[in-house]
Amino acid sequence: MANKKRNTILFVILALGLLLMFFASISLGSVMIPVKDVLTSLTGGHATKSTWEYIIINYRLPKAITAVLVGSGLSISGLLMQTLFRNPLAGPYVLGLSSGASLGVAFVILGAGFLPSFLSVIALSSYGIVLASTAGSTLVLLLVLIVSQRLRDTMAILIVGLMFGSFTTAIVSVLTYFSTAEQLQKFTFWSMGSLGNLSWPTIGILTTCVGIGLLLSAKSIKPLNALLLGENYAKSMGLNFKQARLIIIFATSILSGAITAFAGPIAFIGLAVPHIAKLTFQTSNHTVLFWSTLFFGSIIMLFCDIVSQMPGFEVTLPINAITSIIGAPVVIWLLVRKRNFQ
């Protein structure tokens, strides 16, 4: 079939694009490092300057890996939500999952002072933050799910997501009132979103969480295809709907929860990337969409990361600003051409 050939070509291009972006993201940054030295550092050799080697191995490589994990994870969770909610505008940020995760993290960072000291150490560890954040996003997802059963309207569900957003912001501002300047600073930096500053062990935790999320998503490919015809058809084709929905919810929550815990609430990637994949491949088949969303998510996140610290500039822009600048127009464009929503 002609389609298959076209898809193969597209996937080869995407894979090459990903390699290129990954390498570019490692090579570019405020410190100029020659390509030759980048390559020797990556392959375990010694670069001309030992600081360069240090920057590559302990700063840029972890950041590039984080970008891939964050981009692919958020995009896949967006894809799952769009099919589950039958809503092209669904995504972890728009539906308030990121806000829910923020709330969980806010409770931990800002509220740790109220806990006995040994407990606050546990709560502030990477595990504590992941747990709180995943719990927060799961909670919001369940609430959205309940609301969406009553409201089938696309716009209504989005407004509900927006409300969760303002609700969590309000709670967070109440919490900040009781917290110290130091805690506040920590939370503010977290909430601006950042792909850097993750140590190798933290990346290990993130990889595990994203890995679990992606495996569960891959397992949901068939149910997601069935759900393209709606819940009742899916059931009539032998789908165990409740079980499938549970797996999809868990996958979405762990993906957006873990990613938000470590990288902060990152806007629009989860919403925009699945649409880019759908438009490029012109299909609704989730086997194709799963892989293409994975590739596009990683590539776009790496690209945003490169933009956020343009070579030659001293400052690093918050990643959240970059993804919003790219993502918000996509949402507006989707709304404008709503007549043939796909």
Next chain:
Amino acid sequence: MKNILKTSNLNIGYKSKKGVTTIAKDLNLNLGSGKLITLIGANGIGKSTLLRTITGIQKPLSGNVYLNEKEVSHYKPLELAQNLSLVLTEKLPPSNLSVFELVALGRQPYTNWVDSLSKEDVEKVHEAMKLAQIEHLASKKHFEISDGQLQKVLIARALAQDTPLIILDEPTTHLDLLHKVSLFKLLKKLTQETEKCILFSTHDIDLAIQLSDEMIIMTPESIVQDQPCNLISNGSFNNLFKDEHIIFDAEKGKFIVN
């Protein structure tokens, strides 16, 4: 003729906190292979409840539904999907599905966990599209085709599911006469060529009388199943609508407004 679905002393209705609402009692229906059977009755009489009960979505108040001699509620979801396929009235969610992909979803009960189509699956999909006369639409998106064509595509999807029984919920609604007739004829042809049993609810009684092998008539008092000519001669249509302005003309086999 092989019996495919059978109900014995079936009582249907709803259980709620306020008590039990019985819609119909002591139903003994028989759906046989190669038969086109229509279900008719006024709005709100409980056609959907009956269909929901015999497809296992809703539990009967009492009595049994047997699909291929096995009680419907004892089927595992996947096994049921291999014996019974549905065409529903609900609107499809927005998606990019092409007609081929949509029909191919009917193969889900047979595909592996990544949902890839085997050679046999692809053959079945093409066969189903050929039977439903929609091969020329294969590469179109499902939102690009007309309502009448979409109904045929959904029927092809049910055919691809390869089940001895297909149940359709009001497939002729929203269609003009031309497309209604073409859909009825298609269903008739399918029962003759594939030996499947097709049951569907409809409000197009004139067409149903002319084209179906058997009819199930639901009225508040009773539910009867028989061949159209027998139903006409025993006067079953007279009680279908409780309105003095609508009269059934037995000679012409159609309803007349007084």
